[in-house]
Amino acid sequence: xxxxxxxxxxxxxxxxxxxxxxxxxxxxxxxxxxxxxxxxxxxxxxxxxxxxxxxxxxxxxxxxxxxxxxxxxxxxxxxxxxxxxxxxxxxxxxxxxxxxxxxxxxxxxxxxxxxxxxxxxxxxxxxxxxxxxxxxxxxxxxxxxxxxxxxxxxxxxxxxxxxxxxxxxxxxxxxxxxxxxxxxxxxxxxxxxxxxxxxxxxxxxxxxxxxxxxxxxxxxxxxxxxxxxxxxxxxxxxxxxxxxxxxxxxxxxxxxxxxxxxxxxxxxxxxxxxxxxxxxxxxxxxxxxxxxxxxxxxxxxxxxxxxxxxxxxxxxxxxx
Amino acid sequence: xxxxxxxxxxxxxxxxxxxxxxxxxxxxxxxxxxxxxxxxxxxxxxxxxxxxxxxxxxxxxxxxxxxxxxxxxxxxxxxxxxxxxxxxxxxxxxxxxxxxxxxxxxxxxxxxxxxxxxxxxxxxxxxxxxxxxxxxxxxxxxxxxxxxxxxxxxxxxxxxxxxxxxxxxxxxxxxxxxxxxxxxxxxxxxxxxxxxxxxxxxxxxxxxxxxxxxxxxxxxxxxxxxxxxxxxxxxxxxxxxxxxxxxxxxxxxxxx
Numbered sequence: 001x002x003x004x005x006x007x008x009x010x011x012x013x014x015x016x017x018x019x020x021x022x023x024x025x026x027x028x029x030x031x032x033x034x035x036x037x038x039x040x041x042x043x044x045x046x047x048x049x050x051x052x053x054x055x056x057x058x059x060x061x062x063x064x065x066x067x068x069x070x071x072x073x074x075x076x077x078x079x080x081x082x083x084x085x086x087x088x089x090x091x092x093x094x095x096x097x098x099x100x101x102x103x104x105x106x107x108x109x110x111x112x113x114x115x116x117x118x119x120x121x122x123x124x125x126x127x128x129x130x131x132x133x134x135x136x137x138x139x140x141x142x143x144x145x146x147x148x149x150x151x152x153x154x155x156x157x158x159x160x161x162x163x164x165x166x167x168x169x170x171x172x173x174x175x176x177x178x179x180x181x182x183x184x185x186x187x188x189x190x191x192x193x194x195x196x197x198x199x200x201x202x203x204x205x206x207x208x209x210x211x212x213x214x215x216x217x218x219x220x221x222x223x224x225x226x227x228x229x230x231x232x233x234x235x236x237x238x239x240x241x242x243x244x245x246x247x248x249x250x251x252x253x254x255x256x257x258x259x260x261x262x263x264x265x266x267x268x269x270x271x272x273x274x275x276x277x278x279x280x281x282x283x284x285x286x287x288x289x290x291x292x293x294x295x296x297x298x299x300x301x302x303x304x305x306x307x308x309x310x311x312x313x314x315x316x317x318x319x320x
Numbered sequence: 321x322x323x324x325x326x327x328x329x330x331x332x333x334x335x336x337x338x339x340x341x342x343x344x345x346x347x348x349x350x351x352x353x354x355x356x357x358x359x360x361x362x363x364x365x366x367x368x369x370x371x372x373x374x375x376x377x378x379x380x381x382x383x384x385x386x387x388x389x390x391x392x393x394x395x396x397x398x399x400x401x402x403x404x405x406x407x408x409x410x411x412x413x414x415x416x417x418x419x420x421x422x423x424x425x426x427x428x429x430x431x432x433x434x435x436x437x438x439x440x441x442x443x444x445x446x447x448x449x450x451x452x453x454x455x456x457x458x459x460x461x462x463x464x465x466x467x468x469x470x471x472x473x474x475x476x477x478x479x480x481x482x483x484x485x486x487x488x489x490x491x492x493x494x495x496x497x498x499x500x501x502x503x504x505x506x507x508x509x510x511x512x513x514x515x516x517x518x519x520x521x522x523x524x525x526x527x528x529x530x531x532x533x534x535x536x537x538x539x540x541x542x543x544x545x546x547x548x549x550x551x552x553x554x555x556x557x558x559x560x561x562x563x564x565x566x567x568x569x570x571x572x573x574x575x576x
Contacts, residue, residue, distance in 0.1 A: 051415045054576050076417045085408030091337040103329050104418045132340065148412075 002026040003156050003188035004033070004050065009059035011045050011212075019045040020056065021212035027190060027205070032182045034203030035192040036298070042212040043192035044084065047160045050190070051081050063156055077105065080149030080157045084164065086141040087148075090134040094125050094144050097133060098151050105152035112151070119147040123177070139170040146177065156188045157181065163198060171198075178202055196298040208302055215305040220298060227296040227304060230270035232277060234263040237287040246284035250276055259309045261289075264300075323422045330426020334400070335433065348434055352389035352442050356382065360449070363508060372510055379451035383534035384507030386439045387466050391502065391527060393438070394431050394470035395494040398481030401427070405485055405572075414573065424478055424565045428471045435470050439463045458537030461547060465530040465537075468554035472526065475561035479568035485575075501527045506535075529553055 004027035011020040019042045027033040035043045048054035050061050052072040060067065066074040088097050095116055102112040120129045123143040133141060142162065149157060159178065163171040179202065181187045193199050199206050200220045207217040216223055236243060239261045247256045247265060252273055255266040267273035270293040281288055303309050338344055360378045367377050374380045404410040413423060443459055453459060481490055504521045505528035511519060522528040533550035536542050 048576060053411055053415050054573065073417055076415060079415070081412070081415045083408050083411055085411075087408035087412040089333060089337070089409060090407075091340045092333065096336070100329055100333060101412075101416070104326060104413070104416050106417075 001029045003029040003064055004190055005060075005062045006046065006050065007060045009046065009049055009056045009061060011042075011049060011054065011056050019212055020049070020059075022059070023209070023212060023214060025207045025214055025217060027188055029188050030182070030186045031204040032178065032189040032191060032202050034199035034206035035190065035209055036194070036196065036199040036203075036206050036302075037192075037209035038194055041209045043194075043209055044160055045212075046209075047081075047083075047158050047190070047192060051079055051158055052076055077152070078155050080152070080154035082142075082145050082149045082157070082159045082162055084160050086138075086145050088133045088136075088141055088144050091132060093130050093132055094120060094136070094147075095129045097144060098148055101148045102151045107152060115151055115153075116147075119150060123147045139166055139173075142166060142170075142174070143177075150181075154187070156190070159189060159191045161192055161194065163193070163195065175202060196302070200298050208298075208305055210306045216301060223298065223301045224296045227266060227300055229266055229268045229296075230273075231294055231296055231300050232265045232267060232270055232273060233292040233294070234265075234277065234281070235289040235291075236261045236263060236281075237289050240286055242284050243281065243286050246280045246286055247277060250280055253277065255304065257303065259303075262309075264303065264309075266296075266300075323419045323425055326419045326422030327425035327429055330422060331429040331433070334427060334430035337400075338430075338434070348393060349438060349441055351392075352385055352438055353445055355388065356385045356442055356445060357449070359385070359508065366509065369513060371513060374510075376451055378446055378449055379453070379539075380510070380535070381508065382442060382446040382451055382453075383462055383538060384502075384505070384531050386442050386462055387469060387505075387527060387530045387534060388502050388507055389438050389442065390435045390466035390470040390530075391473055391498055392494075393434055394474035395477055395498050396490070397427055397431060397474040398477035398479075398490040399487060401478050401481040402485060402487050402490065405481075410572075411576065414569075420569050421562070421566050423569075424475060424562060427478060428474055428562075431470050431474050432467045435467050436463055439466055453538040454540050455538050455542060458539070458542065461537040461551075462534035465534045465551060465554060468551070468558050469526055469530040472554065472558040472561040475558070475565040479561075479565040482565070482568040482572040485572070501525060504528065505531045507531045526554060526557055 006023055006025050009020045009023040012018050023042065023046055035046060037043055045054065049056045050063060050068060052068050052075050055069060062068065063075045064078045066078065068075050092100065098116040098119065099112060102116065107115070120126050123146060125140060125143055125147070128136065128140060133144060136144065163174050166174065175198065178189060178191070182189050191202060203220065205217070205219055207214040209215070239258065243263050244256050244258050247253050252268050253265050257264050265277065274291060274293065278288060278291070299309065360381055364377055366372060367375050401410070439462070443453070447453070477490060477494070480493055484490070504518055504525050506514070506522060511522070529550045533547045537547055
């Protein structure tokens, strides 16, 4: 059974901005699904449509078999949503925020109090529960945010870039929490992220989104498996045009791409290829700063499917 | 029923927000008092104009200040909505099963609580400085009129906030409308003593409906037929404005 089904979603915003351009994917019940892409790829728009906040121009989507347009009420009762903004009321305490959320879902008073108490303990806010959230740190607000999304016991949880802007330690704690929710509580989780390592670590399945479409989908291992062999990253002192040509026709080297000052290539056996590459570059007078060899990463997958490195796509979107 | 229940949850949230920011309580409650005393002193000699029918200006002025204060505080309702939008709080509610209309109703209830307290303070202060209101029940009617007007204006402010989503727009609209609407009424001056065109304008000005009916309610010789008509008109206006604000949610959701 699929808990989330998105079919051919299209959404255009005023000014002819095509945020989604036929987005299709599905998420099996009880799994974590990662929607991976740079800023502006359409991840947040997809979440808005799936959570009934926005409406697609065309295409259909179902959550737990309920259509997001015709049966929006049932969808809203089935989902928990953690948006990018913390969305906690700063004048209310942690407990009051949770209580308000639970009441909207019609939870019975005793049950709600117990649930709120339990969740506050779980997310480590028991001591701060009766303090006004204005004084919470970013990490605390994020944890309260997650507790609020869970208070009514949803079956599908949406996390829109849950760790953006968090300290590294807090991020790792958040990953553990997300793993616990999916494994321990059987929740279906849809996670959007522009951190490759996050998708790699958490998602059982993922879809790489670029310009509103899925450009590649599968398990992280499948996606990485498509790229056989190793990758070589050569950092150059400058970015001479001749660098790519230098590696032309070199045995066992393919997919050569220059990305700023970083030259990337794929090869069967890195140990054999590296000396050849360095020789060829030296022969062409290209100065090398460093060489790294790695197993294929999601970054390579992204590069291969979109023709751009991840960080670069992110920067372009950021400048827009 | 669910609308009301959810509305009460929202009202509690808004009241807690106000309660925990004492500076706002002070502004909300002290400002009308300043207006009452300031305008009362400034225009004191109005009573000496031939044809002015009251001999206590404060008594004449009080219903006007009650209505004007309600108008001002409701005009700003949209600002809190924009704050909710910016924080993502509104979106959180919109992906929950909360009844859309209750998000408006909750704000209106919150506004009504504030207006009742505000109005009572104004009336008590007016009595302390010498005004007399023989119809004690008329004070309840006056507050009801002010609350209905505030509900209508509050809805418009919320609708504007949802559509424009910018604080500047709400500020501009409030500044543009609130004072002129107050001065195009008989809040400060007896109807027979203002220019003819203002008399005409005031007869279609909802602010003036509330001021005149409110003043008639608290002073002797009340024309209850007129008061009831005005109550009805303001109630109808409020109903229309609630419908309008609810529609504005749809416009908002199309834009997110």
